[in-house]
Amino acid sequence: MFNFFKKQNYFLGVDFGTSALKAVELSFSKQRTHLVNYGWVDFNPGEKNGGIYKNSKLRVQDGRLQKCLKELFERMSLKSKQVYVSIAGFNGLVALIELPDMKEDDLNQAVKFEAHKYIPASLDEVFLSWDIVSRENIKRDRLIKKASKDSGTPGKVKILLVAALKEEVIKYEKIIKGVGLEMKALELEIFSMARSLVGNDLGSFVIIDIGARNSNIILTEKGVVKINRSVDVGGNEITKTIAESMNISRQRAESFKKQKKDFLNSHEGTLLLPSLELIAKEAQRVMKSYESKNKKNRIDSVILSGGTAKLAGIDAYFSRVLGVRTVVGNPWSRIDFDESLNPRIKEMGSSFSVAIGLALRGVEEYQRK
Numbered sequence: 001m002f003n004f005f006k007k008q009n010y011f012l013g014v015d016f017g018t019s020a021l022k023a024v025e026l027s028f029s030k031q032r033t034h035l036v037n038y039g040w041v042d043f044n045p046g047e048k049n050g051g052i053y054k055n056s057k058l059r060v061q062d063g064r065l066q067k068c069l070k071e072l073f074e075r076m077s078l079k080s081k082q083v084y085v086s087i088a089g090f091n092g093l094v095a096l097i098e099l100p101d102m103k104e105d106d107l108n109q110a111v112k113f114e115a116h117k118y119i120p121a122s123l124d125e126v127f128l129s130w131d132i133v134s135r136e137n138i139k140r141d142r143l144i145k146k147a148s149k150d151s152g153t154p155g156k157v158k159i160l161l162v163a164a165l166k167e168e169v170i171k172y173e174k175i176i177k178g179v180g181l182e183m184k185a186l187e188l189e190i191f192s193m194a195r196s197l198v199g200n201d202l203g204s205f206v207i208i209d210i211g212a213r214n215s216n217i218i219l220t221e222k223g224v225v226k227i228n229r230s231v232d233v234g235g236n237e238i239t240k241t242i243a244e245s246m247n248i249s250r251q252r253a254e255s256f257k258k259q260k261k262d263f264l265n266s267h268e269g270t271l272l273l274p275s276l277e278l279i280a281k282e283a284q285r286v287m288k289s290y291e292s293k294n295k296k297n298r299i300d301s302v303i304l305s306g307g308t309a310k311l312a313g314i315d316a317y318f319s320r321v322l323g324v325r326t327v328v329g330n331p332w333s334r335i336d337f338d339e340s341l342n343p344r345i346k347e348m349g350s351s352f353s354v355a356i357g358l359a360l361r362g363v364e365e366y367q368r369k
Contacts, residue, residue, distance in 0.1 A: 009366065010036060012080035012181075013358025014069070015189065016087070016172065019043055019212035019235070019307070021068060024355040025080055026335065028363045035337035038352065039076045041068045070179040082184035084358035085172050089216045092164040092188045093119055094228045101135060101155040111159060119163050126163040133158040133224055160225065164188065185361065190218045190228050192357030193305055195364075196331035197350070198223060203300035204290070207329070208283055208318065209353070210308040212236050217283050219290055221297070227290060231282050233275040235308040241273055262313030265320065276314075280321045287322065302326040305350040331356040 009029065015022040025037035095118045099110050111130050112123065119126060136156045169186055176183040190209075193216070198205050200223040207218040211234045219227040235257075243253035263271035287299055302324050304315060309328045319326040329350040337345065 010079040011084065011359045011362025011366070012078060012082070013084045013192070013355045013360070013362070014086075014176075015192070015352075015354035015358065016065075016085065017211065017354070018088070020351075021065070021072065022352055022355040023072060023076065024352060024359045025076065025078060026356075026359040026363055027079075028366055033335050033360070033363050035332075035335050035341075036079065037076045038355070039072050040352075041072055066175050066178045069175065073179055073181070078181075080181075082182045082362075083176050084184055084361050085176065085186045086189040086192050086354050086358055087164060087168050087172065087186060088211075088214070089188055089190050089228060090214055090230050090232075091168045092162065094188065094190065094225060095161045096133065096226055097159050097161055099157055099159060101157045107157070107159075111161065115161060115163065118161065121165070125167075126165055127169055129162045131160050131162075133160050133226075162188065187358070187361070189354045190216055190225060192354040192361070194218060194220050194223070194225050194357070195360050196334065196353045196357035197303050197305060197329040199334060204294075204297050206283060206287060206299055206302045206324070208279060208302060208304050210235055210238075210279065210304070210306040212307070215279050215306075217279070217286050219286055219299075221294075227286050229282055229286055231279050233278055235306065237275045238273055238308055238311075241275060242271070245271065257308065257311050260312050262316070264311070264313040264317040266313075276317065277321075280318060283318070283322060287324070299324050303329040305329045305331075305353045307351050309350050329353060334360065 010025060010027050012023065012025045020043055021041040023037075023039050024035070027034045027036050097111075097114055097118075099107065099114065101107075102110065112128065115123060115128060119128075134157070136158075164186070172186060173183045190207075193207055193209055197207055198220050202222055204219065204221045207216070207220070209216040209218070213234045213236060215231045215234050217227075217229040217231065218225055239250055239253045239257065242248075242256055243250045246253065246256070248256070264273070264276075283302070291297070291299070302318055302322055304318065304326065305328075308314065315326045315328055331350060331353040332345050335356065
């Protein structure tokens, strides 16, 4: 998306989340991607302080992001000198637009003109990026061609428009420079998640990422993000509802979310979570909108991501409500790692989707060189 700056064989992705800071370092050799390092800093009070590869511990002080990042990097003993960074989806915009096909210079101007319709801020306040998703060459019937000098009517081009606030980009660039590294690229977290959870898999998938503060609903087709929606509820709201409904502390409610008992689909008594219902309804709208415009396509599956994806029965809940097979995403499936890490990686689950997706971007760029 936004490239700022050698060919190295180590790739570091950093996810600046609202509840935690996560980092993953990968390497690529013998046509395989390998886990070199991972680490995290948990900002939630009462939670364990985080850790890094080989189970080392890290103490965290809220509000001191750069200091936390520097200490985490030092403990991880990084080999990478450049960093791939993400920003939250609500700090950017993604839109799929359609324009008549034209020369690249003209297309660039047309995209900027069209962007005004989608971006609520001045274009001077954002970094703008766009990629051609598909081209459709529309030609006239042979009989019409004979009666006309034209060889055909202009085709259509579908473009994925991406914008991010400059102030957010500059903020993270300063943080990375402050710890002595260089920001290689920055992208919206939705693209990182799509890369680690879907990759280049054919078909149409819906990713439901339930973050701490907000949730993303991402629809991909053949590995390309086509639709993105942000819902202003997340894991924190779900924890609050559980705490209030069961009359327990938020800390106990957070632990409850990680228990194995399914209270979402239980015959004994179903736990009502309005936040999940809101997320499910928005996912239904996204799916209906896509299917109405793509009659021949169907949603192959729904993929869950984020810390709340650990909630027992949440996959069955969304499968029942959406009527589509639902699974908990596994971003680690595309990476080789030591078998001794299996228990820890299973525990972390899909919560590292963004950080892994960022590091995988580095691997992809390396392979293209």
